[in-house]
Amino acid sequence: MKRFILLLTFALSACAGEMTANIQTVDGVDANQYLGTWYEIARLDNRFERDLEQVTATYSLREDGGIKVINRGFNTQKNDWSEAEGKAYFTQPINKDGTYKGQLKVSFFGPFYGPYNIIALDKIHYNYALVTSGKEYLWILSRTPQLTYPIKQELMAQAKALGYPTENLIFVKQANQVEYESGRHVVPAHN
Numbered sequence: 798m799k800r801f802i803l804l805l806t807f808a809l810s811a812c813a814g815e816m817t818a819n820i821q822t823v824d825g826v827d828a829n830q831y832l833g834t835w836y837e838i839a840r841l842d843n844r845f846e847r848d849l850e851q852v853t854a855t856y857s858l859r860e861d862g863g864i865k866v867i868n869r870g871f872n873t874q875k876n877d878w879s880e881a882e883g884k885a886y887f888t889q890p891i892n893k894d895g896t897y898k899g900q901l902k903v904s905f906f907g908p909f910y911g912p913y914n915i916i917a918l919d920k921i922h923y924n925y926a927l928v929t930s931g932k933e934y935l936w937i938l939s940r941t942p943q944l945t946y947p948i949k950q951e952l953m954a955q956a957k958a959l960g961y962p963t964e965n966l967i968f969v970k971q972a973n974q975v976e977y978e979s980g981r982h983v984v985p986a987h988n
Contacts (some may be wrong), residue, residue, distance in 0.1 A: 808810050820929070820959050823899040823918045825892065828864070830923040831915075832856045833906065835938040837870075838925075841968040844935060848874045850970040854938065859884060866903060881905050885913055927952045935961050942971035 807892045815982040837852035843929055846852065851869030857865045866883040883905035899915030917927035937944070937952050953963045 800838045820914070820916060823915045823920070825894070825896045825920060826899045826915060826918065827896050827920075827923075828887070831926075832858065833865070833940070835926065835940065836942045836971055837943045838939050838971075839935055839937040839953075839968045840935065841935045841965055842967055846870065848872050849879060851972050852969050856885070862886075864901070868905075892955070898971060907964055916959070925952065929961075932960065935963075935966070937966075942951075 807910075816831075834855045835969050837854065840846060841854075849872055852868070852870035854868070855867040859865045864885040866885050867880065868883070869878060869880045872879050883903055885901045885903040887897040888900045888902050888928045891897055899918065901913040901915075903909040903913045912930050913924055914929050916929055917925075919925045925944055928936045928938060935956055937949065948957045948980045953966065
C-alpha cells in the first residue's frame with residue numbers, strides 16, 4: 798500500500814506543469830455535487846494503478862475546506878485491496894455563483910501535490926467526468942460501475958481531439974454492482 802501511495806504521489810507531482818495551452822478545464826464545478834463515489838471506467842496505463850480492478854475514488858469534505866480523497870482498487874496479482882488516502886484543493890478562487898474552475902491539486906504524501914484537472918463533466922447530473930493530470934494521465938469516471946457506450950465514445954473523442962492516445966485506454970473491470978442510488982448525489986433544482 799505504501800508503494801501505491803508513493804508511486805501515485807511522485808507520478809502526479811512529476812506531471813504538475815504538463816497541462817498544455819489547448820486543454821481547458823471545466824468551469825462552474827459545484828464542489829458539493831462532485832463529492833461522493835466515482836467508478837473508474839477507463840484510464841491510460843500508469844505504474845501506480847497497474848493490476849488494479851474495481852477502482853473507485855471517493856471524495857468527501859475535509860474540516861479545512863479541502864476534499865478528502867480515498868482511491869481504492871483490487872490488486873489482481875496480490876489478491877488484495879489497495880487503498881490510498883489523500884487531500885485535494887481547488888487552485889482557483891471561488892466563482893461568484895459558489896462554483897469553481899475544475900483545477901485542483903492533490904496530494905497523497907506530505908507536501909507534494911500534483912494536478913487534478915476536470916476537462917469534461919456532466920454538469921446537469923454529475924454522472925460522468927473526464928479527468929487528467931497532464932498529458933500522460935487520463936481517466937474516465939462514472940457514478941455507476943458501467944457507462945453507456947455513446948457517452949464513453951463522446952468522452953474518448955474529446956480526449957482524442959486533445960491529443961490523448963485513447964487507443965491505449967485500459968477499460969477497468971468493475972464488479973456487477975447494482976446497489977448504487979442513481980441521482981442520490983444530485984441536489985434537487987430550486988423553482
